[in-house]
Amino acid sequence: MFTTINPGFFSTIQDSGRWGYQAYGMPVAGAMDRYAYRVANLLVGNKANAAAIEMTLLGASFKFDESQLVALCGADMQAKLDGVSVKNWSAFVVQKGSELKLEYAVTGCRAYLAVRGGIDVPSVLGSRSTYTRAKVGGLEGRALRQGDVLNVANDTEAEVQAGNLKVDYVPQYEQSITLRILLGPQDDMFTAEAIETLLKSEYVITDEADRMGYRLEGPKIAHIDKADIVSDALPFGAIQVPAHGMPIIMMADRQTTGGYAKIGAVIGPDLLKLAQAKPGNEVRFRLCSEEEAVNALQAEQQSYENIARSIQPQKLVSENVRQFNIVIENQGYTVQVEEY
């Protein structure tokens, strides 16, 4: 159990999403950055769909009522445990009575806090993800508030120890990102020059960028005739272009259907870059082949498997092992000492 001391700017409980109900108009929701979310769960030995806390731009702080293994991944929000810096992309033990405090994001936009066992809120239509617009899932369908008490579930699948993620698996968040796209389903509603424009230009993320979608600004993408279509389904990453010619990239909380032509879609493995980008950051698009997209998905899957293997304990912790949190030059470490 732990308590929300300060909820931050916009913190919600998310899992891998509410799949299976888009035919009923129910958005998928779920973690915006599936990679950071998944790695945070891996680092604490959780199942792939255990619920975690997604924080946006300005992090939250929590007081722990019991000792707990936790992991922080994604945006670097300068986390401090009882005033001492803790490493991002790592799992560490929070002692009973300790306070974990996050600040504003110095890199990235969204941070994930996973606790061993996952967050215990009722599952709604098979998911614990919060979809605030319909007040569904998470904690009463809303963002966290001061004083919210969070319970821990039992969604573990592996024995793990505190430790840092190998640096090879830590993504770098840039001010200027390139997203790979596949064209379709309505790229034939755009002129050839419009597709050139999309692929050759730089777009800037506007202030209207949230869990639902990211509105970009840049050179106009012209339609051959109309911008409107008979509404059809919207996948994560779909690039909608209304009549004004500025792209909108649909994200986790997108409506299930939309009525604007979609020139293409950002490939799944690249969406984390956008989920971690902030208003003012620059976006470029690059056309990729389906083979490249599937290979990227395969590589992402492989990373999860490698990480899961690398964090398994070398041997089972015996009764003789004691764990200490120590501080060296204002940086916190978890140390295990084994008595012979």
Add this chain to the structure above:
Amino acid sequence: MNGVELFHAGEQGLVVEFGKEVNKTINSKVHKLAKGLMAKANKAILEIVPTYRSLLVYFDPLSMKREELITQIEDLLISETQALQSGEEKEIASIVHIPVCYQDEFAPDLKFVAEYNGISADEVVGIHSSTPYLVYMLGFTPGFPYLGGMSPRIAAPRLDKPRVQIPAGSVGIAGSQTGFYPIESPGGWRLIGRTPIKAFNSAVANSFLFSAGDYLQFKPISVDEFHQIRKQVDAGTYSPEVTELQRG
């Protein structure tokens, strides 16, 4: 595949499109294929989203190649065409009856719709509740039905300025469309009544009362009945009347 087009929607999405316009024939092909694919229970198919005139199939390209999925869909479409030609298949759709109170307190725009069309308020209610409407698809908000088939005799333009907050259950008209709001939301529809039922209720096991491909028919009720049904809905004991519609 005659008249069927396939498109990419990212590396995990395949769009199967039967046409570019809104009509019953195209929409029924969409729902038939969605049902056929669902019945296959293929684990590599993650989710199917049927809409007006196409369906989006989410699949896992690491366990099934796009080409394999396309072959499966082609086979399904061929067997469906054969079944239809041999007359084996009878199309049966459900009509879900939605109680609606058209009384003044729930119908701020009923008078406008009546005056706009030069008929009485009772006539608007009569026309609105006399035919079943096809649910072409659900979208916009959880459980929101896009309905087709409303009589042009009760069509009315949207409000110039949308209302900031429309109560859940509000039944409205926008142009030649009708429908109702499952959850409280902003909107510019002309409101002619309210239903006590919840098209989406996350608190009960059967969270959605109807699916795309079903028909809805509105049934006028009194204010008293509205409150009685609302109590049953809140207690989780209400289920709407469902009848069958035989299509020729």
